Amino acid sequence: DNIDTAISSLSMGTSHYATECLVAALKDTPYDTGLDMNLLTEIAAYFADVKKHYAKYESDFKGVDIKILESQIPGGMITNMENQLREQNALDKLQEVLKEVPRVRKDMGYPPLVTPTSQIVGSQATLNVLTGERYKIITKETRECVLGKYGKLPGPLDEDLLAKCTENEEVIDCRPADLLEPEWDRICEELGDSVTSEGDRLSYAMFPKVALKFFETRGQPAPEAPPPPAKPAKEPAAPERSAAPAAVPPAGGEDRMVFNVRVNGRDYSVEVSTSGAGAPAPAAAPPASSAPAPASTPAGSAPSSNEQGTAITASLPGSVFSIKCQVGDTVNPEDTLMILESMKMETEVKSHIGGTVQSIKVKEGDNIKTGDELVVIG
Template sequence: MSERKPIKIVETVLRDGHQSLIATRMTTEQMLPIIEKMDQVGYHAVECWGGATFDASLRFLKEDPWERLRKLRDGFKNTKLQMLFRGQNILGYRPYADDVVEYFVQKSIANGIDIIRIFDCLNDLRNLETAVKAANHEKGHAQVALAYTLGDAYTLDYWKDTAKRIEDMGADSLCIKDMAGLLVPQEATKLVEALKEATSLPIDLHTHYTSGVASMTYMKAVEAGVDMIDTAISPFALGTSQPATEVMVETFKGSEYDTGLDMELLGEIADYFRPIREDAIDTGLLNPRALGVNIKTLMYQVPGGMLSNLLSQLEEQKASDKYYEVLAEIPRVRKDFGEAPLVTPSSQIVGTQAVLNVLAGERYKMITKESKDLLAGKYGQTVKPVNKEIQKKAIGDEKPITCRLADTLDPELEKLEKEMAQWKEQDEDVLSYALFPQVATDFFKYRAAQKNKIDLSKADVENGAYPV
């Protein structure tokens, strides 16, 4: 019998599972009753924060994301909590000054996060350094993610070299972040083996089921030596989400990779989430299209979420018939833009530009501000040079920046503190405001109104106006 190498499981239902399938609309109230059971499973970690959860909590659910994190931390006594962090963009869509990044990392760890998965949409490692150093300083676990993509530049040597640099940077572990489900089984074997040669860091594999190969990819990756895999409990698995936790546990049962997790307990957790999923189907929140296999993902290298965004953009313009033209235009725009991986925010930038190119009937007749910023070097350095002709058309004689954009930014925290002082109820509020000024302000107003109502009714009860 060969040496036992149990595979570790990262459960994503509280973050990527519901982000991928129901637009991040699961509420804290829906999460809390099952936490005690989830805490008994023995997961390596539960991913429960970051990504789009922060924006969605404030914008759609009228919840304080910091309060959610504290409640989850109170409930998970034995399990590590994990978040997703967009490098210098934190959880927003623009690069922030270093002081904001450092403060966000500090507060995330202080409120209960153990593992911070940090990535950059261009794999520009300069945009990860501040967050990694801050996590190291706060004694958190810094996991750095490679945004996996395909293209001439993305050779095994490229991935090995990047992994070595990540280890040298001070990362505690490495993640292969396959956000579009592009990693096919045989390539997973080659990639994991190459990374294991290049680095001694533990390796986590994250993928999506969009293209239909994810479970097989996990199997080959585990056999090649990957240490952790990301899965979602079955009601929030498959489609644009991750492979199902129970399926992967059962797959490796009795083998040298046996997770040792209790299927009965996982079954009870699945039973809890099933009605939440059914309700999402009934209300139209879970679109059945998100559950199927979309082989166009492999053909066009476009993430599932990006495909649905394109469809809705075209529907709004009454131009659904242009869908395939846009799909064919995406790889061309991506090439012009230095072959960037397609992940937030680069996926939105490339996708929107492709839509404009097709609808205008002329390529780059209209160029978005975000496209101009990317071509001007404001998001970081692309793996391949951008198309000089398109760059000139977009930014004219402006000199592209070659340094890290954050090096040109003044500290922001003090200014932000002044701007939102009237709404501040906790230190963390300034960070919510930094990321989403308008959305956070609307939430602060809502919170104040709710509080005043409660205070008023208490006062009225005491005055005898409303006898209890």
């Protein structure tokens, strides 16, 4: 038998049980691991220092939470949910999402919570909570899972969800791979001589846009890891709330300043340009002015002043996977305008009005935030 563990400095929470604890528990038993506790202590100390460089990725989910026995989701899935909700400024919705996961899983016929179906269920549960309406937005992967394209599901499907997913397609009852056309020759032709490794070609087949970007940057030097968070300087008679962070002047006399800022218990290094400007304003407080609105505006706001029409905005952050319309196209309500890649899933952006596409504010590969303008329809 095998048991997955993690060194103590990287254990618990969304990770595995601590290696040292299990080694100590099994010592002098027939299952003694024979591992040297002194060496494990050195390893733990090493990774405790490494961990500081990745503090911003650390999950807030720590210790032991028995509610996981109800939601039944793996640790990596929780970390991903936290990141998704943090991008939406909705981290307070985490418990709602955890409660929604088993409901979505039941609706979808109890797919196993392992990659990739765990991500499909988790992303759909997150969308259900964030939109305030169950299955208002259905990801492409959720739809395909319900249609049987990930294989036969072990349980019955929810009738309402099935009806929404079968508006334009039928459930398949054969082996999904039997429906795929051979594509190896096409992939080799598209990549040409620039990619010759079979592994790279397979990566491109599964994640074409991500793989191409990876191929471009693979040979470049890796960026240096950020320094560990700096400890705040001690101040005499410091008030209860910390004073403004001290600025650290950069080397070389550049017109930039670096601030060490602590937010919600986490330390961040923020670089601010001081060229031609006074004191930097907080990022969360946009200036009020009568200047023309930028290309990206909050959801529900009017389109830019130099255009007459209705802006279709992003309902969630992500990247533009593909654009399905062109300027001048006539569109009807519920027509698909583009596909976003968000939370590792593909989500259709549909028009809620009819009209003519006046402008497209983004291009394929662009990263977008919630509320950014995507298309203007007049």
